[in-house]
Amino acid sequence: MALSRHAALSKLCRSPSAISRRVKALEERLGRILIVRGQPCTPPAWAGRFAPI
Template sequence: MLDYALLDALAAVVRHGSFERAAGALNVTPSAVSQRVKLLEERVGAVLVKRGQPCVATAAGALLCRHTERVQLLEAELGGGMPTVAGRRRHGPPCASPSTTTVWAPGSSTPWRRFASNAASCSIS
């Protein structure tokens, strides 16, 4: 299964021509965009972006960008018929870790385990 947070980062780099501008569009740091693109490249086993000014998709990157655009169009189309789905995309559990809870909320590892076991059924909107 493809990770759409990673695909969104790739598409933003290609659309905006740089990691910095993509980061601005996604409201994350350039480092986060770079890490997402690198992870996607590792997962698919191919270079997806020619780094330069501007950044340009490779053939494999362009294929994934087209796929991402089609999925976004399908989601927009679905959202029109199902308003409760519009604008929602699942990217995984919220950003927290057991170390965060043990530092800031000692003794909370049991509640964390309950949360983590249910996080797969959460959606972020």
């Protein structure tokens, strides 16, 4: 079951900007893009190795 971005944010009780900052900080720490930003947001190509898209 796919959750919308807003539903996921609601479950986390965080604002979209707060989650965005946390994800960006994690990406910088890991040195990898975790979310390809756009409409809609998608996982990066390398993520397909872990979970088929």
